[in-house]
Amino acid sequence: MRVPADAEQIIEKLNEHGFEAYVVGGCVRDSLLGKEPEDWDITTSAKPGEVKAIFSRTIDTGIQHGTVTVMLNRQGYEVTTYRVDGEYEDGRHPKSVDFTTSLLEDLKRRDFTINAMAYNGREGLVDAFGGMEDLENRVIRCVGSAVNRFTEDALRILRAVRFSAQLDFRIEDETYEAISLIAPNLEKVSKERIATELTKLLLSGHPEKMKRVSDTGASRYISEPFFKAAVLSKGELRPLGCLPAVKYMRWAGCLRREQGETAADILRDLKMDCDTMDRVKILVSRWRTPIAAEKPAIRRVMNQIPGDLFDSLLCFQEVFAGEVGEGYGETLKMVKTLAEEIREAGDPVNLKELAVDGRDLMAAGMNPGPALGKTLNALMEQVLERPECNERAYLLRAAGLKNGIKES
Ligand code: ATP
Ligand code: MG
Incomplete structure (x- = not known):
C-alpha cells in the first residue's frame, strides 16, 4: 500500500x-x-x-x-x-x-x-475482523453483532446501503436481516445525517440501490413523503447513473415525477440546503416541457433558467428524453447546436445584457415604478425574438422614448 x-x-x-x-x-x-x-x-x-x-x-x-x-x-x-x-x-x-x-x-x-x-x-x-476477505468477496458486514451495531447507531443501516451502492458490494445476510429489524430506530437519527447518506447513495455508481432502502422497510422511518414520491423501480432509477454526479441533478432525477413545489417540500423536510432545493424545484417543474428547436424559443428558456442550470436542464432532458416525448432526443440534438450558436453569437438573453437599463429609461423621461419594469421586460421579449434589435437608440424608440425626450 x-x-x-x-x-x-x-x-x-x-x-x-x-x-x-x-x-x-x-x-x-x-x-x-x-x-x-x-x-x-x-x-x-x-x-x-x-x-x-x-x-x-x-x-x-x-x-x-x-x-x-x-x-x-x-x-x-x-x-x-x-x-x-x-x-x-x-x-x-x-x-x-x-x-x-x-x-x-x-x-x-x-x-x-x-x-x-x-x-x-x-x-x-x-x-x-476479516476486512480484506470481505473486500475480496465484495461484502458489507458489520464488525461483531449487526443487531448491536445498528442498535448503537441506526445511521449505520444507511451507511451499509450507501457503501453497497458505492462499491457495488453485497450486504451479508446477518447484516441485511438486522437492517429490517433495527430500521425503526432510524426515526431517532437526525434528518441531516440521513440526507448526507442518501445523497452519497444517489451520487454513487448504483443509485438504483435506493430501492433497497424501501425493500428493507427502512424507508418508512426515514421520510415517507420522499419514498412515496420518488421513482423506485430499478428501471426508473438506473438512468440516474447517466446524469452527472451532481447532487441536485440526482435528487431531481429521483423526484422527477413530482410537482416542483412538492419536491422542494420533501427536500426541506430532509433538511436539504436551499441551493439544492431551489435547483431541484426548477428542474423538476421544467423538464417535462419540450423545447422547440428554434432560436427565439431557446433564448426564452435561457432567459427563464439561470446560467448553468440551462445546461443541466438539457442534460436532464437528454437522459429522460423518452419520457419527455417520442423523438425528443432528435429535437434535443438540434436544440443543443442552436444553443451553442446563440452563445457563440453572444445573443443577449437576460436583462443585464439588454442595451438599455432602468436608468436609461428614466433619463429618457420615464417615471420610476412598475411600468418601468414592464417596459424593460417587453424590450427583453423583443430582443429574445430578434437579438439584432439590442441597440440603445432602437430600444428607446421602441419604448416610445427618443434620445432622452419622451415622444408625444
Ligand atoms: P467516505 O469518506 O468515502 O464516505 P469513509 O469510510 O471514510 O468513507 P467516513 O464517514 O469518512 O467514511 O468515516 C471514516 C471512518 O470512521 C469509517 O471508515 C469508519 O471506520 C468510521 N465510521 C464513520 N462513521 C461511523 C459510524 N456511524 N459508526 C461506526 N464507525 C464509523
Ligand atoms: Mg472519509
Whole structure:
C-alpha cells in the first residue's frame, strides 16, 4: 500500500515521540481497492493534547471526539486518538467517548469490516475482523453483532446501503436481516445525517440501490413523503447513473415525477440546503416541457433558467428524453447546436445584457415604478425574438422614448 509522504511523515513523527499511529478506515479500504482515497485519516495512541504539542500547525476539529487536524504542506490530516464509544443513549450520540491505548479497541468500534483496517509502514496491514476477505468477496458486514451495531447507531443501516451502492458490494445476510429489524430506530437519527447518506447513495455508481432502502422497510422511518414520491423501480432509477454526479441533478432525477413545489417540500423536510432545493424545484417543474428547436424559443428558456442550470436542464432532458416525448432526443440534438450558436453569437438573453437599463429609461423621461419594469421586460421579449434589435437608440424608440425626450 502506498501512503502519501505527508501522512507517512505524521505517523513517523508520532512514532518518534513514542506513540503508535496508523492510517485507518476509508483510506485503507479505498487504496486496497486500487482507488485514490479522498482523504487520509490517522488513528493514534497519542491524546489530542499530545498531538497538538508535537505538530506546529493544528486545528481543533473535534477535540471532544479526539480529533485534531494536522496541517502539512497546506493539506489537512485528521488525527484521532484511539477511542471506544461509550454506550449510545439514544441511538444517536455515544453518551461518552473514552480514549484507549489499544488499536484493536478502536477498530472494534467501527461500522464495517472493510472500514476497520489500519496500516502503517512498520507493521503493514492490521486486519482483525476479516476486512480484506470481505473486500475480496465484495461484502458489507458489520464488525461483531449487526443487531448491536445498528442498535448503537441506526445511521449505520444507511451507511451499509450507501457503501453497497458505492462499491457495488453485497450486504451479508446477518447484516441485511438486522437492517429490517433495527430500521425503526432510524426515526431517532437526525434528518441531516440521513440526507448526507442518501445523497452519497444517489451520487454513487448504483443509485438504483435506493430501492433497497424501501425493500428493507427502512424507508418508512426515514421520510415517507420522499419514498412515496420518488421513482423506485430499478428501471426508473438506473438512468440516474447517466446524469452527472451532481447532487441536485440526482435528487431531481429521483423526484422527477413530482410537482416542483412538492419536491422542494420533501427536500426541506430532509433538511436539504436551499441551493439544492431551489435547483431541484426548477428542474423538476421544467423538464417535462419540450423545447422547440428554434432560436427565439431557446433564448426564452435561457432567459427563464439561470446560467448553468440551462445546461443541466438539457442534460436532464437528454437522459429522460423518452419520457419527455417520442423523438425528443432528435429535437434535443438540434436544440443543443442552436444553443451553442446563440452563445457563440453572444445573443443577449437576460436583462443585464439588454442595451438599455432602468436608468436609461428614466433619463429618457420615464417615471420610476412598475411600468418601468414592464417596459424593460417587453424590450427583453423583443430582443429574445430578434437579438439584432439590442441597440440603445432602437430600444428607446421602441419604448416610445427618443434620445432622452419622451415622444408625444
Ligand atoms: P467516505 O469518506 O468515502 O464516505 P469513509 O469510510 O471514510 O468513507 P467516513 O464517514 O469518512 O467514511 O468515516 C471514516 C471512518 O470512521 C469509517 O471508515 C469508519 O471506520 C468510521 N465510521 C464513520 N462513521 C461511523 C459510524 N456511524 N459508526 C461506526 N464507525 C464509523
Ligand atoms: Mg472519509
